[in-house]
Every structure is written in C-alpha cells, then in structure tokens.
Amino acid sequence: MNKIAAIVGGGVIGGGWAARFALMGWDVRVFDPDPEAQRKIGEVVAGAERALPMLYDAPMPARGTISFHTDLAEAVAGAAYIQESVPERLELKHKVLAAIQAACSPESVIGSSTSGFKPSELQQGAARPGQIVVAHPFNPVYLLPLVELVPGDDADEPIFEQACDILRAIGMYPLHVQAEIDAHIADRFLEAVWREALWLVNDGIATTEQIDNAIRYGFGLRWAQMGLFETYRVAGGEAGMRHFMEQFGPCLKWPWTKLMDVPEFTDELVDLIAGQSDAQSGHMSIRQLERLRDNNLVAMLRALKGQEAAAGKLILDHEATMQQPLVDEVPLITVRRKVPVDWVDVNGHMNEGRYGQVFSDASEAVMTHVGADRAYIAAGHSYFTAETSIKYLAETLVGEDILVETRVTLGDGKKLRLWHEMKRAADGEMLASCDQFLLHVSLATRRSCPPLADVRDAVERLARLHAGASEGPAPRAPRDI
Template sequence: MTKISKAACIGGGVIGGGWIARFLLAGIDVDVFDPHPEATRIVGEVIANAEKAYAMLTGAPLPPRGRLTFCETLVEAVIDADWIQESVPERLDLKRGVLTEIDAAARPDALIGSSTSGLLPTDLQRDMRHPERFFVSHPYNPVYLLPLVELVGGEKTSAATIQAAIARLAPIGMKGVHIAKEIEAFVGDRLLEALWREALWLIHDDICTVETLDDVIRYSFGLRWAQMGLFQTYRIAGGEAGMRHFLAQFGPCLAWPWTKLTDVVDLDDALIEKIGRQSDEQASGLSIRQLERIRDENLVGILQALKGGDGGKGWGAGKLLKDFEQSLWANGGESMPADPSQPLRLVETKVSPAWVDYNGHMTEHRYLQVFGDTSDALLRLVGVDLAYVEAGHSYYTVESHIRHLGEAKLGQAIHSACQILSADEKRLHVFHTLHDTATAEVIATAEQMLLHVDSKAGKAVPAPAAVLGRVKAIAAAHAELALPEGAGRHVGQRR
C-alpha cells in the first residue's frame, strides 16, 4: 500500500489539528480521539484556516474532503486506521502509555507515528508489542502547509516501516526525510534550539528587541533559507570557488568568542516579562487566529513563488507543491458540467493575497492567469491532459484579448466560464467570462485563439479524432448560444 486509506489522530491541538486538516484535505477519512472538552471547536477552527489556505495555494482539483469523526475512545479511533498519528502533550510517561494502548488496539499492518519534537523513539516504543511499526513522524507547524516530516526510527523500528512512511506521505503533498540516528530533538529542532538560545541572550542583554530580531531573520537570511537552506546558501557565498573557499575563509570565525551557545540564559521572571511585553507590542493587537491567517497567506505566497522557480520547473518546497498538484490533476481530471449546452463553469477560486496590488485589487497578469487556467481546464476536459502534453502535442494560445469591466478584490470569490465560439481541426476559438461568484457580475472577459501543435516539430497540426470529437461536441452545443457581448472586439474599439 502506497496511500493512506484511513487515518486516526490521537490529540487535536495545534499539531494534531494540523495533521487532521492535512489528511482531510487529501481526501482521507480521519477518526479523532481527544478528551479536551473543546476539541471539536479547536479542530474546526484549524480546518477552516487550512481550507482558506488551500484555496489560495492551488487551483488543482482536491479530492472530496475526507470524513471527520470524533470518537468516544482511543480504541474506537484507531481500530481500523492504517496510519495513526499520536500528538498528545510532550511527556514521556503520557506518550508511552498512549502509544502502548494504540499498539494494542491497532491493526497489525497499521503504521504508528508520534509527533514528538524531541523524545527518543526507542524510549517511546519500549512497551509496545509491535515496536517495529512505530516511528517518530515530527512535522512543522502549520502541518497542512509546511510539507516536511522528520522520520526517526528506534532500535526496534524496521527499515520497511520508514520506507512505507515516506511512500505514504508523498501522495498527501509531504516530504518525509529519514534521520539516520535518533538524537534528542532530531535535526530541525537542534538547529532551532541553537538559534533560539542565542536569540534569548540578545534580548536578555538588551542588544535588540524581539521585533528587531525577527526583522533581522525575515528580511535577510530567512528568505534565503526558505528556498535554499544553509549549506547551499553558504556554497554561493564562497563565490566561484564554492564551499571549500567559504569554509577556508569563514571557518576560523567559529573559534572566536561570539556565541553563548554553551551558556544557558536564566529565563527568570524579569526576562519572561520583558519578552512577553515586547511580543505583545509586536503583535499590535492581532489575535492568534489572525496571526495564523497572516502566516498562512505569507507561506502560500512563498510556496507559489518557489513553484515557478528554476525556469518553471519548481524549486525546493515549490517543486514539491508542483509535483503534488500534477498528481491531483492526474487523479482528479475534469468532468463535463451538468449542462454542456451552457458556458462551461471551469474555474472556481478566490483572489489570493499574492495576486493583489497595493490597492488590494487583482493585478493585470493574474487575470491572464485565471483565463489561462480556464483554457487549461477546457483542454483537460477534451483529453489534452498532462500525459497528452508530455507525449508532444498540445494547444498553444496564439492570440488573447482581455477586457477589464470591473475589479476583483482581495478575498473575493470568483469563477470563470468558457464558451467555444468555433473549432476546426487545428484551431480552437474560445470566449471566457470572469464573474463575481456572489453577485454574478461580469468582472472581465477574454477571447482567445488556440492552435493545436506538435511541440517537437514546432508547427500546427490537426488534433486527433478523439480530441477533435470532444471539442466539436461542445462547440455544436454552444452554437445554439448567443454570441457573447464583446466577442470579436479589438483594442480601442468603442463599446
């Protein structure tokens, strides 16, 4: 099995709720056990934020949302799941007891992961009857957007279990990385702890405020780390001579008495109050939920930018997103709308923060993107999918005319409909209309001419009979429609 068929989540807090959202939005049914009296509300709010983020993140067809069930007992939650994720508070005795109970109730072939951020898997699996199928699966918050999972096995974890976990994470858009040896805090938190320790000293010694420190990270090396990590960033810093030159030039700095990494700051009441006060000032009255939404919007923008990196191939987490979207397109495909005799409503989306200008209005090139997405959806509908394009044929847009009749604004729900005006063996003439979903008001239109091409030969060629048959069936149905207002216009023509 390479896909998760049903998941169970034990614990629905910040991390557990993120796992629940990640599974649900991947189309996986999730059974949850969490005795907290407000677990339903808390998980519901996390899922709502995740759905808003995914609406901005991708236009690919997500599978139908999985079914969410809150169970009365842990046994009820895990009994028929094939991936069980434990996310209870970070106490060894508590986690060990919960994991042992999970192990006793779970199916023999179920994988059992723990969201612990530092406890050793060997210690956690001590009392399990089937410790070979247990591993640490440590994610990063928010789990539904950040794709990394550190996979760490204990002394009794089998290699097959780790490989199975990596394989099952990929279809839900996550990257499992195998940490070869178990150490406290694993890899990510080891790095974060070093930075956190130094940061606390900088605040303690009044070198800067918490806001200044965060600004130093987010306006400089944080941007580099987001797309290239640490070592590749430093390789570039070494110039043409690369990493060896960088190490030779800057390596001696490691012996200088800069850092306080081995000197633990005393988090006394005064320092806690100082950091708390400065953090309150930095938040400027924004609630945690508001900060989460801002965080999600920013992460979506970064992931979308990385998706276009390396000449459109995608880079880092953006490439992972691109690959995930391709699998969604391949699995989801397109289905014919209920009434193909009407303009085909093919794209449903919201205006993302990454799409707007300083006025909060959708920028010009995003209109072209939505209309391009509409053409792509039509092509998938007639059989011109990813496999078809990879085989060397496609339709290329050779002419576009866009009219801006209204304004699409931040957060606005919009949809685009397509009418085929005409088609022959090589040409496809379409007219798209962008609507405000709430009011049906027309925001913009686009008229496009597409040519069927042999991409290897670089010339227009007739479409195959299967594709042409689907195109002409829709065109024949649309021939009964009135010509859209604005069709055949040119730039500058009077309205």
Template sequence: MQIQTTAAIIGGGVIGGGWAARFLLMGWDVRVYDPDPEAERKIGEVLAGARRALPMLYDVALPPEGNLTFHDTIADAVTGATWVQESVPERLPLKHKVLAEIIAHAPAGALVGSSTSGFKPSELQEGSKTPDRILVTHPFNPVYLLPLVELVGSSKSSPETFEKAQNLLTDIGFFPLRVEKEIDAHIADRFLEAVWREALWLIKDGIATTAQIDEAIRMGFGLRWAQMGLFETYRIAGGEAGMRHFIEQFGPALAWPWTKLMDVPDLDAALIDKIAAQSDAQSGHLSIRELERLRDDNLVALLRALRQQGSAAGAHLNHHEKIISQTLDNASPLETVARTVPVDWTDYNGHMNEGRYGQVFSDAADSVMRLVGADQTYIDAGLSYFTVETTIKYLAETHAGADIKVTTQVIEGAGKKLKLHHEMMGADGTLHATCTQMLIHVSLETRRSCPPRADVMEEVERLAATHGAKT
C-alpha cells in the same frame, strides 16, 4: 490519492489540529480524541484557517473534504484507522500510556506517527508489543501548510514501514525527510534550539530586543534559508571557488568566542518578564488569530513564488499538484479549471487583479490543449497553439479564498483556428467573468501558422461538434 481513508488524531492541540486539517482537506476521514472539552472549538478554528490557506497553494482543486468526527475514547477514535497521529504533551510516561492504548485498539496494519519534537523513536517504542508500527513523524507549524515532516525510526523499524509511511505522507502533501540516525530533537529543532538559545542571551544581556532579533532573521538570512538552506547559501558566499574557499576563509571564526551555545541563560522571572514585555510591545496589538492569518498569507505567497521557480518547497508543491490533479473528461461544456483564488492575486482594491483573469482563462485553454493532444510532448515536437485575441468581460468581484471553476466550450474548430468560450463561476453559481479566446495553430520552428497534426485536428473537430460549434 487514496479514497475514503481514515486518520485518527490523538491530541487535538495546535499540532494535532493541524494534522487533522491536513488529512481532512486531502480527502481523508478524520477521527479525533482529545479530553479537552474545548477541543472541538479549537480544532474548528485551526480548520477554518486551513480551509482558507491550503487551497490557495494549488492551481487545481483539492480532493473533496473528508468527514470529521470527535470521539470519547482512544479505542473508539482509532477504529478503522490507516494512520494514527499522536500529538499529546511531551511527557514520555504519558506517551507510553497513550501509544500502548493506540496499539491495543488500532487495526493491525495501521501505522502510528508521533509528533514528538524531542524523544527518539526507540524511547517511544520501549515496552511496545509491535515497535515497528511506531515512528517519529515530527511536523512544523502550521502543519497544514509547511511540507516538512521529519520521519525517524529505530533499529526496530523495517524498510517496509518506512516506505509505507513515506508514500502516505507524500500523498497528502508532506515532504518526509528521512532521518537516518536517531538523535534527540532530530534535525530541524536542533537548529532552532541553537538560534533560540543565542536569542535568549542577546535579550538577557541587553544587546537586542525581540523585535530586532526577528527583523535580523526575516530581513536577512531567513529569506536565503527559505530558498537555499544553509550549505547552498554558504557555497555561493565562497564565490567561484565554492564551499572549500568559504570554509577556509570563514572557518577560523568558529574558534572565536561569539556564541554562547554551550550555556543556557537562567530563565528567571526577570528574563521572562523582559521577553514577554518586549513581545507584547512588538505584536501585542494583534490577536493570535490575526497573527496566524498574516503568517498563513505570507507563507502562501512565498510558497507560490517558489512554485513558480520550481525551487525548494515550491518544487515539492508542483510534484504534489500532479498527484491530486483530476483528469479532464469529455463533458460539454468542459470543466477546465477548479481552484481557489490565492492571496497574491488580489490588488489594492481588494479583489482579483484583471491580469489574473487572463491567467485563469489561459489555464483553461491549456486544459483543452492537453485534452486534444497538444500537450508538452506536442510542443517539444515543435507545434503549438498561440492566442491571438481575447475578449474578457468582468461581471462580479472575485476575492482571495474564493472557490472558482471555469467551464469551456469549443465554439470553432477548423483548420488552423480554435475558438473557445470560457465562463468563470463562483461556488454559489454566480457568473464572475466570461472570455472568448481565438487561437491559431503555429510551427514553433518558423513561428508562423500551420495546420495541426492530424490526430490533434481530429480531436479539435470532435470537441467542436460535441459542443455544437460549426466546423
């Protein structure tokens, strides 16, 4: 991770605020310019949601939060910036004016990303003295949770610029999707526009309501798309014969007059009133902030499920966690876990389920294993430690969104035995739980106890002596 790096956010609406939150929570200093007198309050509300949700995705602590400042001019905001993100309204003359001012005042090496959902990079670069610095970096809301950023350049964009942008975006948790050829609305929004257009016709023609359309997506193909996208889903639909069979079987349906993708319904007052009324009936009982919190909690749970499977966006999160993980030092006691409690760890009583305490302490033991050399390579060689007994004491409630850390002491380390004592504390120092854990070294080939390898045994004995244990 880069240390004390600065991002400038030009335009602090929903998208700009999301960018600010993502950079800030990944340890960057953030400088914001937005002429809206309510910008600081609005970004504060976005940031509050991000502070709650983003840390839940990871099993490690995020970097220390950067500093957030607000500025009266673009020139002041871009001072010292490594990256400038433009998120002003979708009006090309306005974007040209803002981008020109950014280029005039930002450091020479700073890249400039635009959040535009529709304009091509060549359109944004028109008239610029340094077009290579300007790229499309189109995110998806909520920017602080969803990893996709469409990274688009023009013929004036150098490979070096792409590589620098891709590395930087990856470092803060994004999945930069390189779009090889310019096109209006890039890739993802073209799909969304097609679905949106068909949905408008279904409502206008009285076939479906907003609620029915949303149910069709979230109860069906939306779940498939989250894990496999479009083409892998249809490959499975082709059975053992695969994609070719699917196209041969269902391809002819494309010629049938099902959709109205070439026509746009007239968004007259009647249709707008109809959509607004149905939407109010569907979810008007919830405030926007309540809907955002529900959305974020659902996304965290879905993304964590994909993390566990190492699939789709979850695989990307696993990769990013390795980037932001901190190396365990040799302190006494060891800080073996530092993380935020995710929303999917709570039970019907509204606090962390007791099984998750076991997971936290298991993760703490895994940190010790890696420190002494009993890591994945050691396991692949056929040796490991097995837990044979734990005693957990639950001392205080722990809730979703709570920051916790675990300190661990090696209280016995001799021969085949390794005994650990863990303490789990909240951010305010409250002791939430303790665990005493006995582990025995085993051969994975015989599944029976055996002495550790000499170098591992030496590290275990050293830690035990450091922590005051009797070996």
C-alpha cells in the same frame, strides 16, 4: 489501504494534522478529552481550508470528514494512519501508545509528533515497537511540508515505507532521519538560535523585534529557498564551499556565541521577553497573526513553486498527482481552484491580469485534452492566442473557490475559438467571461499552419459536440459594486 486517519491529541499540532489529512481527502477521527477540542480544531481547519488550496492550481480532492470521539479505541480502530500529539511527557506517551496498540491494526502506522523523544524511548515496553515512528512536523502542519521521520533501530521496514508513502500522498516531505538523536535535526538548529536570542535579550544587546527583523529581512529569506550549506556555497563565490570554509573557518574559534551556556531562566527574563513581545505584536490577536503567517507562507511558497525550487517544487510535483483529465462534456470544466493571496491587488480583489492567467490555464487544459500537450509542443507545434476579449462582471475575492466553464465555438483547420465563463463555485454567479481566438502554429517557422491529424480531429469532435450550446448566455454589463 483505507484513507482513515486517527489524530490522538487535538492541540495546535494535532489540529494541523487533522486539517492536512481531511483537506487531502482522508476521513479523520479525533480523540481529545478537552471539551473545547472540537471548537479549537474547527478554527484550525477553517484557517487551513482558506490557505492550503491557495498553494495549488489544480482542484483539491473532495474533503474528508472529521469526527470527534470520546473513546480512543473507537477512534483508532481500522485507521491506516494514527498520529499521536499528546503533551511531551514520556509516561503519558507510553500510556497513550499502549492504548492505541491495544485497539489498532498491526498494519497501521503510528506516528508521534514528539519534538524531543527518540523512537527507542517511545518504543519502550511497546507490544509492537517497530510500529511506532517519530513523525515530527512543523507548525502550521497544513502548510509546511517538512516532517522528520525517525524509525529507530527497531523499525518495521514495511511500516516505515507505508508512512513515507502516506505522508507524500498528502503533500508532505518525509525527511528520513537515519540515526536517533535528541530533538532530531531541525529543532537542534532552532534551539541554537533560541539560546543565542535569549542571551542577546538578557544582555540588553537586542530586543525581540530586532532579533525577528534580523531573521525575516536577512538570512531567513535565503534559508527558505537554499537552506544553510547551499547558501554558504554561494557565499564562497566561484571557488565554492571549500573557499568559504577556508575563509570563515577560523571564526569558529572566536567567542561569537554562547551556545554552550544558557542564561538563567528567571522571572525577570520572562517578564522582559514577554513585555517586548507584547509591544511588538500585542496589537494583533493570535488568529490575526496566524492569518498573516499563512498569507505570507502561501505567497512565498507560490513564488518558490513558480521557480520550481525547494518546497515549491514539492508542491508542483504533488499537484501533478491531483490533476484530473478532462472528459468530453458540454461545457468543459477547465479550471477549479481557490484564488490565492498573491493574486489580489490594493483594492482587495483579484487583479485584472490574473483573469488572463485563469483563462490561459483554461485554454491550456483544452489543448492538453485534444492532444496539444507538452510533448506536442516539444515536437514543434502549438496554439497561439491571437485575440481575447475579457469582460469583468463581478468582484472576485481572495480565498473564493472559482471554476471555468469552456465551450469550443469554432474548430476549423488551424482556427480554434473558445468561450470561457468564470464562475463562483459557491453560487454559480458569473464573475467574468472571455472570448478567445487561437491559431495553430509551427514553432519552427513561428507561422500558422494546420494541426496534426489527431489534434485536428479532436478539436473538430469537440466543436461538433458543443455546437448549438456553444454561444452561452449573452455577456452581462458589469454590475455596480
């Protein structure tokens, strides 16, 4: 299978799809008649290039190309994955899907970003109905992993499985919606909350800002990592979900919500909500709000990643597929990554504690390379850091691409010494250096001991390879900044 994706419709969602595919190493072809499409998608991709790599502690794949096409047939021909993201008008979608099928391979996946239409509605009159699936994402597509995948009754099983495989490969979570229903799953929740919010504003109970605060300071934080039912299971205490249902079930009969009705959508209501929204967020541009949103999402997703929970576990598992083993070279490239937003202090640059994290990651890469990996540690052996000396040579800013070059300066019995140079990938400037001394230990006695033979031989081999080129340039004094 080739790694070519075609994006038909380049709005906010289409641009997000283009960014996600391209940053995961796919070549992307975009078809959109809007003369501003290239500029708009370019801005979305710029935001994605800054944010998405911050989620990963592994190097990203080489970015794919993004090309823009004025002919739809040219854009979709030969593409393995095609995503339709045109406006929500069924007759327009039928016309576009027919044109796609006339030009694409029968083996291509055709996904639709529709939030409302069912697969059976999209497949009406199609040449190959089973080729078309609903693949409904959430904005920003390049950060939020959920995509509701709805194959419908006329599904082509190989096409559906291929769609799942492709979406997982670009770091997304395909949620298989097994039965057709209007608005799928997630948007039905959002619609319920939206209706209730409209009533609260319409009736003068709450402002738009108060409603947003109720979500972001309260249950929104719980939902982000536990969802709905798991949250309520915990709320039931030791007796669990059954107790929660028995305790709170009767309230379902109380007139707490107006979900069966919706306020009249008058000009006055629109003006009221728009005015309150302007007062709440009008001091920031849309691009500033997008960056704030992306920063917050990156920080929260990385926190979940640290706990191996929810969407963070998905990123961790995907990252494992991106790790590339080291090869013997001088120097070893032990770290390639982007500086994430949660590593920055009040001065706007990387906190000094995070340099220790970077060099720790570099030494772990060396350990894995010589065979002192997770299995070796589980068997009761490891290397402990006994001493480090870090020099901070230049500022390291959020969003910068960095790498670490590592040399083995000593590999003798239980002793291992490493020299790390952290550099800015863009120009090679050295940002920091670290002289690190490690001792091999037994985890049973917690005392130093010789490594096992295979690890010892691998360390000594690297030390010989790096001999003569191991010292590196003398560390510079920190520059004035």
